[in-house]
Amino acid sequence: MIDFSIILAGFGGQGILSAGKFAAEAALHEGKEVSWFPSYGPEMRGGTANCSVVISDEAIGSPVVNDADVVICLNQPSAEKFEPSIKPGGILITDSSLFEYAPSRDDIKFIPMNASSIASELGSMAFATITMLGCLSAATGCFSRASFESALYEILPERRHKLIPGNLEAFDKGAEFAK
Amino acid sequence: MATKRVLMKGNEVIAEAALRAGCRNYFGYPITPQTEVMHYMAKKMVEIGGNFVQAESEVSAINMVYGAAAAGARVMTSSSSPGISLKQEGISYIAGAELPAVAVNIVRAGPGLGGIQPSQGDYWQATKGGGHGDYRNLVIAPASVQELYELTVEAFNLADTYRMLVMILGDGTLGQMMEPVAFRDEEPIKVVDKPWAAVGRGGRQTHNTVTSIYINPDDLEAKNRELQEKYKYIEEHEVRYEEFGVEDAEIVITAFSTCSRICRNVIRQAAELGIKVGMIRPITLWPFPSAPIAAAADRDNVKAFLDIELSAGQMVEDVRLAVCGKKPVYFYGRMGGNLPTQKEILEKIIAIHEGREV
Numbered sequence: 355m356i357d358f359s360i361i362l363a364g365f366g367g368q369g370i371l372s373a374g375k376f377a378a379e380a381a382l383h384e385g386k387e388v389s390w391f392p393s394y395g396p397e398m399r400g401g402t403a404n405c406s407v408v409i410s411d412e413a414i415g416s417p418v419v420n421d422a423d424v425v426i427c428l429n430q431p432s433a434e435k436f437e438p439s440i441k442p443g444g445i446l447i448t449d450s451s452l453f454e455y456a457p458s459r460d461d462i463k464f465i466p467m468n469a470s471s472i473a474s475e476l477g478s479m480a481f482a483t484i485t486m487l488g489c490l491s492a493a494t495g496c497f498s499r500a501s502f503e504s505a506l507y508e509i510l511p512e513r514r515h516k517l518i519p520g521n522l523e524a525f526d527k528g529a530e531f532a533k
Numbered sequence: 534m535a536t537k538r539v540l541m542k543g544n545e546v547i548a549e550a551a552l553r554a555g556c557r558n559y560f561g562y563p564i565t566p567q568t569e570v571m572h573y574m575a576k577k578m579v580e581i582g583g584n585f586v587q588a589e590s591e592v593s594a595i596n597m598v599y600g601a602a603a604a605g606a607r608v609m610t611s612s613s614s615p616g617i618s619l620k621q622e623g624i625s626y627i628a629g630a631e632l633p634a635v636a637v638n639i640v641r642a643g644p645g646l647g648g649i650q651p652s653q654g655d656y657w658q659a660t661k662g663g664g665h666g667d668y669r670n671l672v673i674a675p676a677s678v679q680e681l682y683e684l685t686v687e688a689f690n691l692a693d694t695y696r697m698l699v700m701i702l703g704d705g706t707l708g709q710m711m712e713p714v715a716f717r718d719e720e721p722i723k724v725v726d727k728p729w730a731a732v733g734r735g736g737r738q739t740h741n742t743v744t745s746i747y748i749n750p751d752d753l754e755a756k757n758r759e760l761q762e763k764y765k766y767i768e769e770h771e772v773r774y775e776e777f778g779v780e781d782a783e784i785v786i787t788a789f790s791t792c793s794r795i796c797r798n799v800i801r802q803a804a805e806l807g808i809k810v811g812m813i814r815p816i817t818l819w820p821f822p823s824a825p826i827a828a829a830a831d832r833d834n835v836k837a838f839l840d841i842e843l844s845a846g847q848m849v850e851d852v853r854l855a856v857c858g859k860k861p862v863y864f865y866g867r868m869g870g871n872l873p874t875q876k877e878i879l880e881k882i883i884a885i886h887e888g889r890e891v
Contacts, residue, residue: 379540382538382540389711394649415798415875416791416795
């Protein structure tokens with residue numbers, strides 16, 4: 355795997371930057387080279403936020419992604435902005451319970467997933483991005499469930515470890531959806 | 534067993550490296566995109582009993598650095614472009630008084646207040662002095678989070694060794710990105726005696742004076758000659774760079790830090806098209822690796838150089854001095870906070886290869 359690149363985008367506060375960190379940390383647990391780069395500056399809750407994650411077997415060149423293998427979007431403006439950045443044959447995953455989207459390209463794989471609905475059934479909207487990571491993992495194999503679990507233990511403070519089973523359930527739901 | 538790699542932000546790693554290098558004094562003023570250096574220092578200095586001051590301005594912060602350095606302490610400040618401009622008076626005084634200190638510039642796009650996205654437009658300011666008078670700073674340009682760690686630790690050793698300011702020149706990309714970093718169990722801290730430090734007489738008859746004022750022209754000229762001797766020694770002993778693929782390259786790229794990373798990918802793409810491209814990546818921007826660039830210019834296989842920067846072309850002047858007209862030196866840069874894409878650089882390489890570039 356050389357420079358497998360992911361863009362995650364949505365509104366600030368949806369957990370976009372954290373989801374990117376989980377993905378990078380999971381791949382790191384598999385011994386991969388990883389980079390995570392956020393949009394930074396006048397971002398705020400309710401504004402747009404995005405981050406780029408690159409996973410590779412070799413040293414990573416640019417952490418800034420121009421051509422993404424996968425784009426994950428939690429709002430319409432992000433989907434419109436980043437659809438052109440997807441490589442031919444790449445994947446666009448959207449949260450279809452938040453917005454209806456119809457890609458203008460036919461050379462990409464489109465996965466509209468009701469991530470927020472699944473998350474609310476599981477009891478927390480915070481699981482929406484996690485279901486999308488499950489989908490990402492199952493659709494591409496860029497990191498495994500076991501690595502994601504390790505990443506949770508690594509990143510979440512111990513007092514939050516009780517949330518890990520819920521996160522894994524959300525991850526599994528997303529993975530099932532991809533199949 | 535391999536050392537555990539942890540995922541950390543570049544800015545935080547700079548601060549962690551400084552603490553590991555024994556820095557217990559940090560003075561700064563917040564500015565995007567380097568504020569995480571301050572955040573980290575603010576939190577950790579309390580825990581370990583060091584000194585952290587958020588000064589009222591950058592001018593104040595650099596003078597606090599002067600004070601701590603004069604007392605013989607390991608000290609650091611950090612800022613981004615406009616803030617570093619404000620610090621230049623103090624940096625010149627530090628050079629004049631020959632004080633060891635580390636300053637970090639996480640460069641953003643200018644001129645003026647400019648923007649907050651990455652740039653390399655402070656190359657001239659960093660490498661040609663920046664403030665008033667005949668002086669140099671040792672300037673180090675890491676290209677990864679791991680290098681930010683290792684070279685920040687090294688910066689403190691170099692500062693103490695040469696009694697001068699060492700600048701870590703990063704950019705918004707490097708400061709904001711997270712990458713894995715493997716910390717050493719023990720840091721290679723070089724302990725340097727500081728008999729010149731102004732720490733009171735301690736029973737001696739005379740006290741130490743730290744100053745940069747020499748009213749007598751002959752005294753000041755002698756001081757300047759001493760400084761120039763030191764700079765000459767550093768140019769002969771402290772040049773660092775990475776070089777690869779030059780032995781059979783048709784085109785040699787010169788690029789530092791973030792740009793060198795993008796070029797690394799492009800070189801792979803060019804190889805797939807059958808175009809051999811090598812790279813010389815300066816790690817110290819001053820002293821500049823002129824010798825390896827001059828050597829590459831002498832090689833028959835090398836037909837041209839291509840310099841890539843996040844500016845209108847600053848380092849390219851040093852590249853041209855080193856190449857000395859022996860081969861053409863082309864340039865491609867982006868400004869305003871934009872990064873060149875791999876495609877843009879590859880097109881430039883193809884144009885040079887096909888003889889279309891002028």
